[in-house]
Amino acid sequence: MRKNVIYLLAGQLWKNAFRSKVMLIASVLIGILLFFSAYSGGENYHDQNDTRGSMQHEVQESWENNPDKHPHRMAHYGSFAFRVKHILSVFDLGMENFVGNAVFLEAHKQNTVNFSEASMSTGLLRFGEVSLAMLLKVIVPLLIFYLGFHTIAQERENGTLKLLIGQGIRRKEIVFGKWLGLWSLSMIFLMAVFLVLLFFVVLESHDGLSGNSLYRYLVLLISYSLFFAILCAITILVSAFSKTAKGALVKLLGIWLLFVIIVPKSLQAMGYYLYPTPSKIEMETAVEQDLIELGDSHNPDDPHFKALKDSVLLANKVDDVADLPFNYGGFVMAKGEALSAAVYQKHQRQLYRVYGKQNNVERYSAFVNPYTAIKNLSMAFSGTDFQSFLHFKGQAEAYRYKLAQEMNRLQMDLIPNKGKAGPDTISSDYWKSFPPFEYDFLSIPEVFNNELISLMALLLWGVLAIFGLLRLSTNLKAI
């Protein structure tokens, strides 16, 4: 292959593209959308994180400012966890608006994460949301098809393809020249988006996080470049194997509609259909049922807690719980909390396993649909996928558990048993020494691990694209 010939052919494609109206209209449209989504994404990130950050701070202050009191009252006073947005949510909104943002953390009870944007939105939300990633995932692919459908088909219709070959230009050079032209053209849009994004990543990342964000940014940049390369190869292949340019266009539009709109949604719906999930009330009933069997700390005659009581009395060689060297109420609550949290977690894991199965139906389709691969990769590396949400939820629950158990421990150690002399409250210094809730994002290796399938699928598509172009290079029909 001669480099200069390839560059020449690629340059020719650029010239044609810039002469066409499609490019002009598309550039203006994408320019406006780019500006709008960067602005609204940035605003949303700032406003939401500011609100949540200051709320988190406020909540911690009011926690610390509580007067001396009984530790169990503080366990009920509890705290809140507010979900912090990742800077890359400016790029890809992912599930950001469909998952909850705030959860009340109290003893005995796992509350739901509430106030998702979706729960406060109208039906319009289902049309989708505009974000930088949406432009790259949905709109630019369509544009690539618009700009590339005629590349080879039209040259053949006009007879110029025959001329090119007649002039001694090899088929391989034509195929790769056209591909390079189209890909470099699509990279204009990619670069525009990623340049804007770079500002956010560099300027806005919290201290210590910018390295992490930059790494995520690079993975996204490489993934999208590869995705575009694959799409351009598909365009060239379809164009080459279609009799007419019109035929190529109709086929490509069909591919776009199927792979971007219809297939992902249908598969997600199918997953939901195949693996039904329980409603909350059903799960709560199941949790309660399990707890009754294992031990219900609210039931005064519960055999589990009765046995526990007897063994504690025996171990401490006393006859009455009031004579124990620690607060018995605190002890029972600590055991009850451990038990109920474990049972709840078990059921929740089961639920998430079903969600995983539901999602896998679509996730594995990445091997036939590169859009699915990039969609999942993009969300994961923007910190807006389901795993990121679960990570938040997990941390919030861990904090809740730690808070409840710490209060139980304080009660055991410092509050006298019923009928014994001593203070009923403890110093507020104990509240101040309890650390605030802080959220860490998933680490990069964890994200890679979560998205192995999507990565593999995308790489496989890359190999397939090269293979397809090479095959075409040998049997491209001139007429």
Place this chain on the structure above:
Amino acid sequence: MYSLLFKSFFRTKIFLVSLVLLMTVGLIGILIGKQYLVKQEKSIVAAQKFQEESIAKNVAYHSDDLGLLLYYLRFTLVKKPENINAISIGQSDVNPLLQAVTIRALEGQKYDTDFENPSLLMSGNLDLGFVIIYLFPLVLIAMTFNLYSEEKELGTWRILAAQTSGKASFLFKKLFVRVLFVFAILILLMFMASAILQIPMDQYFWALFLQSTLYLLFWSALCFWMVSLLKNSSFNALALVSIWVVLTILFPAVVNNYVINKYQVPEALDAMVEQRDGYHEKWDLEKSATMDGFFEAYPQFKKYPVPEDEFSWLWYYGMQHMGDMAAGETSKEMTEKVMLRNTVSEKVALFVPTMHAQLSFNTLAGTDMVSHLGFLKKLTEFHEDLRLDFYPKIFGNKPADQVDWKNYQVKFYTLEREVDWTYLMLPTLLITLVIGGFGVLNLRKL
């Protein structure tokens, strides 16, 4: 003439593809709606069982202390499902169908969500409404984009032009055949939905039907107008798909982003914290800090004594109520903000048939934001009724077995909504007429 046009249309590949695509996806949409209804039914049964069993169990444990018993007991209010929900599931997958609440402060329980897979929420339900709003227009586009250009490109237009008297009316008839086919499928699917989902043929069903019809007429007019420009096939395909992308994806999404950013609801988080603090701080204050406010709201309970130096349920539930009072104002503001989001969206939607169709589908199916706000309002009343019913029993130290627990079954709330026919139909109708009119004007030159 028509029989020939039908014959030639039935022989096209696109006819078969459209028929199979719309019927399969339409049927899937109906089945997904069916599954949704089954799930609703199941969770209502579970809620009834839960309530019955938990009352029985807790009454056995705490029969001597009604105040403590009611600390635990949860009472369920259900938004009565209607089968028409299944046509347009709308926001009802995000918002819970039922809420089981204790008589403690409501604010912390009101907004609890049900479990739903966020991936599914994000991709949205593949209900019949989706099929109508997204897929039907695509099929219309696929069948009409080369209505004229195909004849021109195949070279048959000249022969036709020579043989038919009215060229425009020929195109019109060709379009009519295709539109008729699409409407036939729509009608078939709607009646299948009505049969499979057992949707009563009431005004909501007919309004939904009519809205779908108008919506497809709008797309037919749009395709007709594009054809009337007499451009080539590639241009038409490109332009129509672009219009479809703008109307069904880009524009609504931009409006949605705008509305969400413009009317943010930090009040939601504020109210949650205010309720907790409003309740908890009372533990550390004089009893009068609670009771003054509580007795002002409910003077009928003044007659019950509040012991000064010890715990009493009157004081406790008073403190709980103070939590709701503290959050009341912010909570109201939050509802107003959400309502504002809805109003603005609806106003913009008047000019964009896709958005208008989606929002009115949800309204008619009773799965929109407003219907959920209605449910929340009802829940507040339900909660107050419960409290006012139990307060005197608790404060008067009645034993638990004197309460007739049979009366505390799951309660249902039936959504009431009116159909504003002009508001529903007029915007899309006007837009359709204007576009169709331009099309006819263009064809006059033919």
